[in-house]
Every structure is written in structure tokens, then in C-alpha cells.
Amino acid sequence: MTNNKLEAKINDYYGQTKSGQEIDGFSPFKYQKEVAQTILNGENLILQAPTGAGKTLASIMPFVIGNEEKIDFPKKLIYSTPRRTLVNSLYTDIYDEINQGNFDKEFDVTLQTGEKKEDRYFSGDIIFTTFDQSLSSALSMPISLSKRLGNVNLGAVFSSYLIFDEFHLFDLSSSYTTTTLLLEKLKDKIPFCIMTATISRERIQYLADKLDAKIIRADKPEYLKDIVTQQGKERKIFIRNNSLQAKKIINLHNQIENTDADQSKKSIVMCNRVENAKKIYDDIKELLEKNNEETDIMLIHSRFLDKDRNMKERKIKKMFSKDNKQSDVILISTQVIEVGIDITSDIMHTEISSIDSFLQRIGRCARYRNQKGQVYVYDVLNEGDKKYLPYDRDVTVKTFEALEKIDGQVLNPELSQEIINEVYSEETNVDALANEKIDNSTDDFILKSWKNPDKSQFKDLIRHVIACSVVIKKWIVDKMSPYNYQSLSISPWTLRKKLKEIDNDTDDWLVKEVIERDDDSDFKYTYRAVDINNIYPNNLYILNPDYFSYNKEKGLQFEEKNKEIEFDLLPYSAREFDYDEQYNEESYLQHICRIKDEVRDLEIEMNYLINFLKEKFNLNDGDFRNIIEFTIWSHDLGKLQDEWQLAHKKSKYEFIAHAERNNKPPSHAAESFWVCLSLLEDFVLDYLNKDGILIDIIGKSIISHHSINLTRVDKYNISKVAKNYLLNINAKFFTEDSLINFINEGIDRLYLNSRASEDISDEIRLKTIEHYLFYFSLVRILRLADQRATKKLNQFEEEVI
Template sequence: MIKILDYTTFSKELTTYTPYQYQLRVAELLFSGKNVILSVPTGAGKTWASVVPFLYAKQNSIEDFPQKMIYSLPLRTLANSIYSDVNDVLHKNSDLELASIQTGEYKNDEHFENDIIFSTIDQTLSSFLCFPLSLSKRQANINAGSLVGSYLVFDEFHLLDPKLSMATTLGMLRILGNLCRFCIMTATLSEKYIQELKTTLNAVVVSINDFPEDEIQISSLKVPEGKEYKKSIEVFEKTINAHDVIVRHKQKTIIICNRVEKAQRLYNDLVQDLEGFQNLQGLNAENIICLHSRFFDEDRKVKEDKLKELFGKNNSENAILISTQVIEAGMDISCDTMHVEISPINSFLQRAGRCARWEGQSGEIYVYDILSLDEKEMIESEEDDPETKQQIRTINNKYLPYDKELCETTFKYLKEISYLNKNIAQQLVDAILTTQEANNYSLIQQDNCNIAKIQESWNNCEKNMYSQTIRDIQSIELAIIDYNQIGHNIFIPYKYQTIGLFKWSFMKWAKDILATNEDVIFVAESNKNSQFIDWDTLDSEGYQLKPINDAYQLKNCYDIVFVDKSVFKYTVGAGLEPGTGNRISPLKPYTKEENQITEYHKDTFIQHNKAIIGCYEKIFKPKLTFTFKQLNAYWGEDIDWDKLIKVMICLHDYGKLNVAWQKPMKKLQELKGNYDPNEVLAHSDFNETTDKEIEKLSGVKNKPPHAGIGAYALIERAKEIIAFNRYEYLSNCISTAILKHHGVDTTTYPDFSISNVDYAQADSLFRANGINVRLIQKARRGHLIDSLPSIVNEWIIYMFFVRILRLCDQEATINFEKYLKQ
């Protein structure tokens, strides 16, 4: 149990304010071994309610708490914003470790190695499902184990897709059980749905309703002195327009549209209409910001930083923000005047959370209907296939991307109120969403929280499972090029920054463009005649542009589409739009392959394994006290996990003792020099760039694979090596980690023969680490499919083991001398 006084002092010194009672309750529950569902309004401090307990545990070396935190959000903008806010605080406390961020935009922790990670839900779930979006299939099993023994925070949980990412998250938490601690946070789920989550996950609900003393302290809830309410509501049965925005502007105005096209039009209208309005005097055009999903990364980052400054606390500058739902949650910004297009009640309340957020601030919220779509936004098609017709009906819904019925119901209820507070907000959520959320929950239960699809993903490690488990986004990545410069030349497609667009919106644009233009829209085709760009292996042979002449070819969803700048324009102010422009896609940093080792240095079999053990003991073991304890409860018996990890390490390269493997490696080392024929090698001196000729002479490229041999050797002697009650299942976990420590597709082992001399050199290492039996030294090739994990528990243990092995193997190969000292 935490000492409340110590925790309160720590939290206040870190955040500069005394923690609310509900925040103390969250910490108390987490430290007592409970999981939490936190339901508080926007702007009530839920981020620090979830983060401070982890920092406190780290700072005080509390062993009965996870040593890694993975904080997941549904949108990149939210992840960027909260990561920045938290890191700013951590930076001021030099004894606290800084956080890392892993999103589609920022990839500075692709292997989830840092102790504090901010990530999108897509990155977190795809990692657990063994198709991490930022890694190749070869590395697909590295990240899943990072969630074992971690503290998992899911912010803005209500924004997840009920049938996909939300269901998969629930399935993941049910599978992990006691192997993680978690905190789910939401502001706009119905009371009934929260109770359903509580039952499904065996968690404790913390609600602001239970802490009336906090309500009078939280600045986003406090009614300013002399005011009847904090936020007024006025509903118009007309569309939002620039004139209404201008005449109602005071100091800070935020406009939130449902579609990018509408946001762009309003931005352009506002920039043109600054003159002649008294209340806009002193408003700098640079302080009119448009932010949505159709900006290049660096431009969006500049805009995010500027709007956080302009709309943050203690900034008196005049400013207007026009945006879409990318800012409706998670961003700590506020305005005195807000204009929003109608959206479902949960979305509306998130938007309203960016109004009158600060203490002493009051605000006005104006809500507009969407009467019809502009003709240029409509799609028509002569095609008959059902998918095309359904997608066209979807995009022609004037409330896109939202459900029509929910928008209409929300609009009806909002017309009946004149102001907004916490109680009214919850009443609206319960009245409008309870039935739909009950239906959603029923579907989640029917599909058993996508657990079957999770297991399928573990088996095949294919990214095509993304649309079945996380998000069916129907998007196309767009890059702007100058075709006159590229033409028919070979080029590298993945070097361009791209902008994601809803596929069917782009097809509408493409249809209109292609009616009067040729050779302006292209896809990239590999010289290997593959339809899709191989983002994982980054094909060095290059690609060529192939023109698209029929817009409906694009429904096959190529990875990326290239458009000539003559038909698309891009401006820093409004972003990407159809039209003639001069800007082409900026280039992005490119490395040939993730963490690829292009130069090796000689080490022996014993040196390499001792270095890996040293790496494990330095990097992983000190942080595994909590995990080992939870693993015992998860597996159902006390197990020496440390010993098993070392057994796995010692056997992972057992196949390198194979005569057919050692012979070409020794030949390569002989050609390089510094050769001792009595050494059993793990690696030879080798430089990929300068040693290609001796590589051919040595025959090293033809050496047999080695991973499967160690897996087979363990299986053959598993009962003697693994002296635990359920040794057979544990041996499946460990042998699979060995089998797949270079790639997830390995299922076999080759012919092998290990000499007595080479075996004797390794035997002392084996015995020192618990392998006190004679291992098999010779066998014919075979399959190991029957020894792969078959139940959920085995998969989890395998993923925990293989992560440690792969990361330590990689690190020790680069710095073996450093870890030999360990």
C-alpha cells in the first residue's frame, strides 16, 4: 500500500498541483494490484492520474509494480500532444527517465525498448498481434513480449472502433490477465457500458461522481464567479460559415468540422475576409491555423506546436483554429468561442472539452447542422459490385465519418438545452448511446473479444490482419511528384512523405481528374512485378511508375499513389487539395533496413552466448521481478524463469556447432586473418561492403540454417532439461523462441552433425546454465510444427522469451566485448 502523504508530495512536486482525491484513489488501487477503469470529464487531469503512479513506483523502486509503461492513444495527434506534455515535465526532473514515442509519424522506439512509451493504439495492438506496423515480417515476433509485465494505459478509450480495436484491446487484456496492470480512461462512455467493461475485465471503476470534493476544485468544471454556467449552447439549423465565425469572434475561436474539405473552405474564406471586421482588428493572419490530416509531417508538427502555444494557458494573443476531429480529444487547449458541426454526443462532448477549459474561463458553443453535401463531394458510379455500392452510400452520407442516426439524435437533444455541465453531459450520453453501446458490447461478446483473430495473427504474422483486428480505414497514401523529372526512370517510392486520404474520396477526385488528363496519376510497380510496394524489405532494385487511367483501379488499394503536381496543390496553410501546384512531397529519412548489422566481428560460440547472458542480466533481469512473480501465477506454479532464459540463450545457436555451418565460417575467417582452427565460431570478421569476394570464396552463403537445430535439441531432451511439472508445454514455448529467433516463418531444422570436439567446448557453458544432459549431436532434417504453441498461455510465454532472446542477441552481437565483462 502506498503512503498517501509521500505520494501526494511526489505528485505535487512533479505536476505543481495537489492531486485530486480521485487521482489518489487510482494510485491506491493500482498499487494494491487492481486494474482501473477511470471515468472523468475532459480536462480533469486523467493523464497524470495514470502516469504519476508509474513514475512513483520507478522512483521508489517498488518491485511489485511493472517497470515499463505503454501509453496508447487512438490518434497520432493525441499521442504527439500528450507525449510532449509529459516529456516537458520529465525533462525538468533530471532524475526521471524521458519517454519515447512510437507512431506512424515518429518512430524512435520501434522495438518498444524504453521504460516509458507513448504510442498509437495501432502500434500497440499490431505489436501484440505479431505484425508490428513499423517492422518487417522478419522481426514480427520481437514486440509482442513487451506487453508482458507492463503497465498499459489506454486513453480516450471511447474513440476505439467497437468491433475492431476496442474488441481486440479487450481480448488482449483478457489474454494477458495478471501479466499486466492496466488503466482504461474515458470521458464519454455510458454508465451501463462502463459496468459491462468492469465485469469483462474484472477491474475497479473510478468515477468523478464518487468524489464531489474534486468537482469544486477541477478548473474545467468550476463555474466562474458571477456566472450561472461555464458553457452555453446554441444550436442552428443551418450550416457553419465564415461570416458567423467572424462576427462572434472574441479572443480565441476554435472551429471543428467533420470533413477536411469543409475545414479548408472555411480557412480560405476566413483568411480572405479579415478586412473590415472590427472584432478582428489585431488578428494576425499567421494566427489563423488550419489543422487536419492532409498535411506533411513537418508542417503538421509546426502547427500542433503553435496551436498549443496560442490556445494554451496564459496566452493573450488573438487566434482562430479551424480543424477536424484530430484535435477533439487529448489536446490541452481552450477557447472562449467554439463552432462545431453536429457529431454524435461522445464526439461533441470531446469537442466541447476544448472550450472554457481554464479556471475562471467561460465559453459559448455554437452547433450547426449539415444540410447537404456539395455536389463536388458526391460520388456516382456505374459499377454493380456490392462493396462499391456500399462504400458510395457511406461517403454520400452527409454526416460522414459519423453515423447518421446518432448525429440526428444528438442534434435533437442539444436543441433542448442551453448550457452544459458534467451532469447534463452524462445524461445526454446515457440517453443517446446506451442502446447502441449495448449492441456493440453484444457483438464484442459474440466474437469473444476477437481472441480467435488474435491467435490467427500470431500464427501468420501478416499485416493483412490489420483490417480485421484494428482498423478498416479504407485509405490510400498519396505522394506528390514532378512527373517530368521522374518519367520512366527507376525510382525509390518509399523515400517520399505521404498524406493519407479516404480511398473513396480520392477515387472521386481521380475520376474527375482523369476525365480531362492523362499520365497524372500513377502507382509504383516493382521490377519483380509485384502489385504492392514491399515496405518491409525496401526492394533495392527500384520501381517504375505505371499510369492509372480508370479511377476504379484504385479500389484494389495499392499501398501508395503518386500524383503529378499539375493536378494537386499543397499549401502550408490549407494542406492538400485538387488543383495546380508547385510543391512536391518532401523526402523522408531512409535507412536500408531496421537495425541491420552490416559489419560483424569474430567471437566464439562461448563468447557470444556469455555476452548474451551478460546483456540479459544487465538490461532485462533487473526489471523482471514483477514479471517473474506474475508469470508464476499465470502459469500456475513456481518456476525458475531466470534459469530457463539462460537455457534458451545457450541453445539458441546450438546449430552453429554443426560441421556444415562451422566449415565455411572458419574458411571465411581464415581468408580474413586472425584465424585459430581450434576455435568454435559464432561470428567471423565480415564487412558486407568490402568482403563480397571472400564471401563467395568461403561458400558461407550456402551454409545451412541453424535456428531449428537448437529447438530440436531442446525438444529431444526437454524432460531432463526442464524439471517442472508442465515441462512439455514450457519446452514448446522455449523451443519455438529458439526456432524463430531469426524470423517467424522458420518451422524446420536441417541435417546436422556436431563433432565431439566442438561439443566438448560448449559443454561447460551448457552445464553452468542448467543443461546437465548430453544433447543430441546428429539427426536428419525434419519439421517442428507439432511443437509450436497450441494454447494461449504457450503463445504468451513464447513471445516473452523470444523478445529477450532477439534483442539481447542483436545487442550482444554488436557489443560482445562490453557484455562479456558483465
Template sequence: MVIETLFKELTGYNPYPFQLQASQEIFKNEKFVITAPTGSGKTWMSVIPFVYAKENNILFADRMFYVLPQRTLVTAVANTIKPILEKRNLKVTVQMGGQNEDPYFEGDVIVTTIDQILAAYLGLSYGTSKNASNIAPGALMGSYIVLDEFHLLEADKSLATYVDMMNFLSPFVRTCMMTATATEKYLDAISSKIKGKYQVVSGQDIVQLQTSMNEVRKREVIWCDIPIDAEVILKQHKDRTLVVVNTVKKVQALYNELTEKIKRSGFDIEVVCLHARFLKEDRDTLELKIKDCLKRSSKKEIIVIANQVVEVGLDISASVLISDLCPANALIQRIGRCERYGEFIGKVFVYAINNHLPYDEDLVNRTGDYLKEQTPLFMTAIEELEMVETVHANREEKLLNSLSFSKVRELVEKTQSEGNRSSIKNLIRDIDNIQVLIHPKPWELDLYKKPEYFSIPYSTLLNYLRNIEQPSKYVFYPEFPNDYQSKYSKEVHWNLVEDIKNIYNYLFVALSPKIASYSKEIGFSLDKGEFISKETLSEIEKRQRFSYKKETYVEHALDVRKKIRSSDDKYNVVTSQFAQILNCNSNFVGELAELVGALHDAGKLIEKNVLVSQKWQKKIIGDETKEYLAHTDFDPSNPYHLQKEKEKEFKRAHHAAEGACAVLPILELQTKNLQLEKEIAGQIILSMYSTIKRHHGAYTKKMEEYCLIEDASKVIRKSLQGLFENETPLNREVGPSKAMLYEKFVLNAAEKQKLGWLLYWFFSRRLRLADQLSQQEKL
């Protein structure tokens, strides 16, 4: 099958020349950056190379990530590609806040947010516990990552970290970075940072294509030197009008003003507003209504008032766009929601503003100056790119080039090695929002049942509280008990905030309905109301512990080995890349992963663990056994089991770090077969050792003294049959001083240990997923 045919099958249309060129460049270049005007088909252009490679058995990527800056975009892209790709046997998953569908990135195509993928890269996966956060990063290697709408990322935070990720994971990763609104100099700067290539799809190319299809998207843009109000909206309104302003407060004010004016005038015009401060169910309803009223064939009359949430992700087309002045790249996104199908000439009115926030003042002023000088003008893709080049010239690339990527690398390395979440605000984004409940007596709520809440900027809340009398009477903050299990229960103590300046110390607060309200029409607002947050769960969803079935040490080791090798085809690309670097065949890389799986539970052969396991089976289960066990029977729903496991006689010794230390001589012996440089061989040994040490906790450090049973070497040899035929030397016994010494034997994410760190991610992912699957299948 040729790529043109696949384009036609998946999309229903023949590819544009620039799409074919881009697809070919993506195949040829591991790192590719492209800018193309809105509505030019970038999504499928970036997806099709992966599909083509999969269906033609080309070693291109093991999996694909489609990464977006906002959750609404994730939903829109997933809804577009999932039905089509799943018909071709490609599993499409969604991973984002509020939809934790694929925390370990096991899909063929994972649609996710920039926050999720960067958190995984930093070893702080949002979708998993901290202990399990060394499973997801291994999915990044051997993958193809599409980063869409990258102009929305903060250059000094998430974009800088993404650049670091591309460089650190090279040559184990591919990327295609896309946007509609970036200058050529900016593309040049980014592609230089990631050592890639870039492509600019010119406005002329797009207009020629649109002309050939009789779909030239043309909008008349007019500058208006006054602020937007209800009167000007009604004056410019045609049939389907979209009003986009810069703040939620202005959305709500215009909605109230406009609905009141329409009511007084006796008009029959539906008005809806949209922003991020709606409850999910209400927002979904509003978005469906807006998409229905502003779809291509719609004849309905409506005025939609919104903020930046409509700039990307919503497939809507208004006849008239009324917009606040904003930076050129944001304005072009807004213009893209007006007559986007080229059937009519769209009308765009851009109005003056009194405050530049939340945007950069200089960019806003430069855009305003450009519009005053150039408008009225008929804007096509050509004029759009000219405006971006004029307004944004030299700004983004200067900021990017001014960043110290060595400092970014230093902070990333420290975060990956230590797991410190405080780095997120510097490496992904500084979340300046506080979660807010509305309730007069928040102590009546069970927080574990997820009461309805809203997310608003700290500054918005603080500014509001400063302007009301005795604000401390209406704001409560939660104080949690020390018992972690009770953290989200009614045991939480709520106290009045005595000094509103301390609001920054809290992640969430409760506001009295006397100062906060909510409605389905305008969302959350800081005003008196009657709304009270309700619990959304009728029952507490507590995470269940794993059950276990009796399994001998050798049975478990052989089963995990089998599970690891059965997933080989999911890691063809990354395995071949490691094989090339290590100058060995791919099967040997798989054998190293299998060896780690075979040895991971060696600590279960510590004398104390063997005795406790046998005693548990005899006393609690009634099964007298002399076997060496990896797992005993255990049922977390059985109160008797839960009670007994806490008793001293059934306390097992730690086994992960201790087992890694015990099998270290075997790892060293196996690595000698590769005949590599001493430094590289040392990294391989350390990667396998670290995987075993951290197979229950991604940041395990502590190691205790131990002594394995006398038969340990013989038992381990049985678990290695067909994989490792040499003797099985062990560190069978380690005392306190040696234990402290081995604690310092650690792997970190430093550049000089990069190969070892990436192997550690690879081995950890394969071992931990196989280990989980092994027990799940037995239950």
C-alpha cells in the same frame, strides 16, 4: 514517500480525492476502467502509480505503455511527461509512424499509438521487419498499459482486439482504460469483458472541486437551426474564436469564404485553418501558432477553423466555440477547448448540418434533438455527463456485447501463428486512405528519397475524379520491378490509370497539378494548382547490414548468456509471474532464458558451417584457424566481402531450425528438473525450441537435413558450464524424412498452448536483444 507527496512533486498541485482513489484502485486491480470529465487530470493520475512503484521497489510493472488513438495525442502526452520523468531517471520513448524511436519497446515509459501496440501483439510490429516481429511482444508481459481516449477506438476492431489482448495476456499485464465521454453502462460492459473494475468520476465531484478552487468551467450552449457560414462566424466572433466542422472540405470552403469576406470588409482579423492534410512542417507551424494564440494568457485576436484534429491533444482555450452538430461525446471534446480554465463563461454555438457524415446518423439526430430541447443551457461537467448518458445510452454497450469475442480470438490466434497482414483491417482498423503525390511527371521522382505526399480517403478521390472530364489523363499509378532492392528507385514504371474505379487497387498514386494543389494556408485540395511534390531526402538512406567480428562458438554462447542475465532487472515482474505459475523460483526462470541463449547457435556446429567459416577466415581474412566459429570477420562496406559471400564455396547451411532440433534432448532433460505436469512441461520445451528455431525469423518453418561435427557435444558442454552439468545429448544427425517430421513440431497461439506461447515471447525477446547487443559491443 506517500503518493500525495509524489503527486505534488510531479505536478505542482495536491491530488484530487478521485485521483487518489483511482491510483489506489490501479494498484489493487490489474484491470481498471475510469471515466472523468475533460481537464480533470487523468494523465498524471494514471502515470503516478507506475512512478511510485518504481521509486519504492514495488513489484507493479516492468515498464509502462501510454497508448493513444492518434499521433497528435502521442506527441502532446510525451511532451508533457518526458521532461519530468526523465529527471527521475525514467527513460521515456515515443514509438509511432514517422517517429520510429523505440521499435522493440525498450523504454521505461513508451508513449505510442493503439496501432503500434496492437500490431506488436499480433506479431506484425510496424516498427520492425517481419522477421524481427517476435521481439516486441515480449515487452507487453509484465507491463502496465494505460489506454487513453478509448472512446475513439472502433468497438468491433481495435477495441475488441485490445480486450482480447488483456484477456490473453492475463495475469501478465495491467491496464487502466480512460475516457471523458462514456456512459456508465459502457464502462460496466468493458470492465466485464476484461474482468476488471470501473470508476465513474461524477460531474458533481468535479464541479465541487472546481468551485473550491474558483475554477468552475461553465459554458453557455446555444442551438442554431442553420448551417455555419462566414457571416455567422463573424457575427459570433469575439476575440479568440474556434470553429470546428466535420469535414476537411468544409474547413477549406469556410476558410476561403471567411478570408474573402474579411478582406472585402476591411477587418483586421487573422484566420488560420487546420486539418490532417498539411505537410508535417506546415502543420507543426500552424499548431504552434494556434497554441500560442489560444493559450491561457493570450490577448491576440484570431479565428481558427478546424476539423476533428483539435478535439483532443491540443492545450487550447477559445473564448467562443462554433461547432457543427456532431455526436454528444465528440461535442463534449470540442466544448473542452472553450474557456477550459474556468476564468470566464464560454460561449458555444452548435449549428445544424446538411450531411451526417462522417458520423452515425442516429447519434447525430439524437444529439440534435437533445440540444433543441435543452438549450440554451449553462453546461458544466454535470450537464456534460447527462448529455452523454442521454444520447449514447445503451448504444456502445449493445455493440460491444453483440461482438463475438471467440471469433476475434480465433482471428488473433491465426494472425499470431501465421503472420498474415491482411488481418490488420479486421483487428486494428481498415485504412481507407490512399497516399497521393502531386507531380506532372512522377517518373522523374526517386521514391526512395521520400517525396512529399498526402493521405486522403479513397472515396474522396474517387468522387472528385468522377466529376472531371477525362480523369484518366491526370492520374498515374506505379508499377514496381521484381527486384525488391529496387522497389523504391527510379526504375519504377508509372502508368496512366485507365479506369478510375481501379483506384482501390493502388496504395498510392500521382495526380497532375491540373487536378490537385497544395498551399501552406489551406493544405492539400482537389483543385488546379502549381504545387509539385519534392523529394525530402538528398541522399538515399539505405539500411546497413551488420558487420561481424570473429568469435568462437563458446565465446559467443557465454557472452549471450551473460547479456541475458545482465538484463534480469528489466523483467522482475514477468519473471516472478512465470515463477508463480511454474511453482519454481525466479532464478530458475532466468536460467531457462539463459539456457536458450547458450544453445541458440548450435546449428553453427553443422559440419558444412564449420568448414565454410574456417575457409572464409583463411581465404578472405588470411587467418588460418581450426576453431569452431559462431561468427567470421565480415565487413558489409567491403565490396570484396560482398562479392565473395555470394560464391557457392562460402554458402553456409541454414542453422536456426536445425540447431533447435539438435539441442531438443537437452531442453527435454532440463525441463524434467521442474517436475511439472506433462502438458505444461511440453509447452516449456516447445517454447524454448521455437525460440531457437525463430531467432533469425519470427515465422521460420522450413528445416533441412543436417549433421553436426563429432565434437559438438563436447563444445556445447563447454558453453553450458555452470548452468547445465549433465551430459549433453544431441540429435546429431537428421535426414530428409526426419527433418520433415520435425518441421511439424510447432508452437501456436492457441489458448491451450497459451503458457508456451507467452514463454516463447519472453525467451525470444531476451535472446534476440542479447544476441544483437553481443555483436554491437564488439564492433
């Protein structure tokens, strides 16, 4: 496609968005067209654009155009951000923009965060998520799934167009380095776009060189003059050396003057910590009530249940909308509204933070064309060595010093970039340290994590300051997954501190940890009371509801006790499968045929990665189909063992794959691999005439189709009657006659019994990125096809694995 023709296509498709149809003369900005051309021409991109400039739509439109035009482009997009509120806001905006547009394809836009687990398996077309969700999935330790399911999402991640937004807010010591090294490995395999509003010139150039990516800087004058949302707006900066004070906030709010057409008064107060926000909220509320003032006051932070946070976000967007001319409201918030949420205010009061965070915050003040706003910057409420947490002390102090120099001035994009470069100078050494960490880090952590995922590494690889999740529940049914309950996020150190205060007054249990089993048995979880000092980030804990309180106004509370609050279950579509003994009876043949019927949709979803793998491993379409079919046919062979069959109530079929249970059946996943190993070797080496590494790839998929870290085969026995059963059904399952004949002729190669347990960890040796990518694609197809087939069999409303 020529550049002129591509530009015309880009204009046409922007015109088909919701905004394009509603606004006369709508056309994409100059930089938005360049973004689409860059990505669709096969280049990866680093985009720097100011807040409110439309960079989200700019990054997503290449995906829409690529799929509408049916060009060779991923069929899935994963959009990762640092903040959950940003995820929620972008999801709503883009869902409307795309699905209320005029496109041939109806895009499935989904949402996945720690609180909103709506797409934990990344099944949507456009998935909005946080970077800790996407990176943890990419490293086979997804934080919203149990570790048993760690291999499900990688095939989705590595067959997607990846967007990382607000990249400057990624933790330089962990997620920033991990993402950069991961993308360096994938830069010739999948398309990606990194976006940022604030970053130093040195760092953006370093990233571009490292990742072979093009830079587009939409904050340059030649682009800004084309972006109407940036025209005529002013934010004046005022520095205060004291901390936030409720009385002054109210006084300044009451002094806001607007026109006759706009009678609104909108103030936002930004705090660095939840406790600070709650204190200022209480102080302001008390003064407003004392003075009988009718100003609305709102509080939002990270410790609200999903349904309450949704209501708050909707109200905030309504009250602080640019079109609301009647609001009289003060919002107190933490970083949760710092990025992405489409609101504006007349005045912002903010505790000092790092320059990156600060510039994001003020994007919620005078956000739109021709608006004038005032930003008051304060020292923090806290004291001591850790007073500036969660921000770096040196960078925060340097930011405050730089802002003091412009006290009373208007902060425009050019001046903002000068301050960024001043803060990230040799004195703070942040850029140099970030680049040095990347240069001195090897990417071997990627393969190590794929081989032996360990969630304890989360803080080093993804986010150092991370919350743990808590479910408030007295008791959980044995076969119910604790991950199926709504949860709250809280700093483990804050939780420790609060629990110690309660612990002095009771001998009852306060907190239990979730213990996950590593085998493929039905009982996946047990619970154990845990010492308060052993509460750590990124873990799920159960809290005793006798000792906690919660309310919609302030969120999770520790002051009130004996409040019976029970956390609700997630929607069916978001739940992890809970084993149910009431399976409908299904023969082995029916099971593998039903799985095969589900494969096509998954192949389409991962088509971009599959095409890469076919080329890399020298496979044609028939070879790949045969690999899928052999994997499906063999993955449950362990169920044919005598003891497994006897553990179920059979009435219709000779050999079943599902039925109501008499008792707990033995494990079968690793046994399935052991049964077919010799035949698998023949299949790869003699039938396909391919490299032996495919034996390991297929074998790994079979072993880990229930649990990612299985390494042992238990003793088992399969009768020769089962072998005859397979001979009778093979022609009804395999597509290719020659493969039917090959399998039948080699049926005696099946290993029908094992008299002792075996450690099989040395049988599988995946070594390269490409080996693992093939395994991830194969095991995702197997597990999700199995999931969907079982769902239809049992007519469950929920998705199952």
C-alpha cells in the same frame, strides 16, 4: 503497506512532480489519490473524469510510485489514445511533469505514432502511442514495422502497465471489442486502466463486470468540488440548422469581448473531414484578406509531414494558451485537436458529430476555471447517404436532436451525462449492440493472430476506418527499408479518387505497393505498380513525386503537379535495419557472448512478465537463465553450415557469425532450429525436467528470430569441424558447469545435414495464452539483444535488427 501509509506516499510523490514543486500547497485531487491506491493495491480500474481534470497524471502516477518504491509492478507503461495529436500533447506534458520533477529514477518517456516513429520497438519506460499502434503490436501485426518484425513488441506490451485513454472513442465494432476481450484474457496477468470522459452508465458497468475492474467516477459532485480546473467555467450551446459559413464565423469572432487584462480573441472551427476544413480555411482567409483584417488564421489536419505538424501544434498551443492574453486567431481543424491538447478558446464552431466526439471537442472551449465560452453547432457541409461520416448517422442525428433541446443553455457535467444516456438509448441501440458483440465474440482471434498474423484483419480487429500510409519517392535503394521514410496518412478511398483524376492524363506509374518477402534473406522488399482500385487501408504505398504537391500551409495537395518533393528519412534511432555488406568480422563465440551481455537490461524491462512465467511454468532463476543461454547459443547454429561460411570473407576466425560478404548467404534461422532439435528435446525433458511445451516455445523463438512466419528448412551441410568448434567454446559461454557438460555430452545429437527442404510448420504447437507469452518474452530478448550487440559491433548510430 497500510492505506494511511500509502496515502502519505501518494501525497509525497505528487509533491515531487514539476507542478508539485512549483505550486504552493499543491496536493492531488481526491479521485487522483483513489486511482493510485486502487492500482497499487492490485485492482484494475475504469476511470471516468471530465476533460481538463488531470486524469492523465492520475493514471501514470501509480507507475511512477511503484517504480520509485521498487514494489512488484511493471517496469514499462504503454499509454494508448485514439488521436495522434493527443499523443504528442500528452508526451510533452508528462515528459516535463515527470523528468523535471524530483524522482530518483530518470524515466525514458518516448513517442510512437504513424508519423513519429521514435520508439517502434517500445523500448522506453513510458511510451505514448495510438491504440492502433499498441493493439496491432499486441496482435503481432505492428503497423509501423514490417511483418517480419511482428513478434518483437508483444513481450513489451504484455510486460507493461496498460492505459487506454478516451476509450469511448474506440470503434465499437472493432478496437473496443478487441481491447475488451484482450484485457479480459490478461486481467489477472498485468495491471490496466481504462479512462473516458463520456460514456453511458450502462456501458461502464458492463465493462467493469466483464473485466473485474473498479469504477471511479470523478464527474460526481463529491469529486468535482475538489477539482479546481472545473470550478466556475461555463459553455453555452447554440444550435444552427445551416452549415458553416465563413462570414458568420468572422463576425462572431470580431464580437468577442474580454477584459482589459485579457485582450485576446480565440475562435476554433471544428470540421469532420479534411476537405471541409480546407474549404472553410480558404473561405475565411479570402474574406480576411479582402477586408484587410489582421486576424491570424491557421489550418491543421492529418495530412501534414511530421516536422510541419510539430510546428503547427507548438504554435497552436502558444496562441490558444490560457496565459496568452493578446491572441487574435481563428483555428480551423479536424478531429486532430479533439482530445488532449491543452488549449482554450472563447468561441467554438463545430459540425455536428456523435455525442462522444462533441463533448471532447468542446473541451477546447472555456477549458479552465471561471472561463465563459460559446459553442455553435452546425449541420455538416456534406450531402448524401454518407454525409455524417466518419460518425454513425443515427447517433449523430440523435445528438443534434438532444442538443436542440438545450439551445441557449449552459452544458454542465450532469446535463452532459443525461444527453449521453439519452443518445445511447434503446432507439440508437449502441450500448446493447456493443455489449452483444463482445458477448457473442470469442477470444480465439487472439491466438489466431499470434499464430498467423494477417494485416488484412486490421479493419475487423482494430479500426474499420483507417488510413493507408504514403511515401512520395521516385526510387528506393534495394536494401533500404521503405518504413524508414517519413510518411503521410490518407484515406485509401480519397487516394483512389484523386489518383483516378490524375490517371486520365498520364500513362506513367502513379502508385506502387510494397511487397515484403517472408524468408530471412537480405532483400526484404520489392515494389510493384498497383491498380488504383486495389489500394487498401493499413498498407504502405509509394507515390510518384511527378504528380503530387505539398506545402506547409495546407499539407498534401493533388491540384498542383510536377513538384519534386522527396520525403525525408526518419532519425537513425527510429529506423529499421538496412542490411549492409560491410560487417566487421566477428566469431560465433564473440557473437553469442555479446548477445548474452545485453540480456540483463531486457530481463529487467520485462521482469513483471518473467516473474509470472517462472511461477506458471515452475521455473527457478537458474532454469530461466539456462533457457535464455540455450536459446542464444543455438539461434544461429545454421550459420555454421559450409555454404554460409563460404559466402563471407574470413580472415581472423575459424567460424564467424558476421563478416563482409562475398555473395548472398543461404538462410539460417529455421536451419538453426533443425540442427538443435534433438538436443533441445533432451535439454528440456532431461536436463530441466520440464514439460515438453518448452521445446515448442524455444524452437519457435529460434525459427522466427529473423522473420515471424518461416515454415521451411532448406537443405544444408555442417562439417564435423563445426561440432568440435562448439565443444571448445561452450565452457566460455554457458554459466553453469553442469549445463556445459550436458551440452558437450550430447553434441552428437546435433543434426549436421539435411538433404532436402522440409516443411516444419507442424513441429511447433503453441496452444495457450501462457505458451505465447513465454515465446513473446523469449523472442524479444533474443531479437533485441542481438540488435544491440550488432549495433555495438559495427558502431552504427542507428538501432538495428
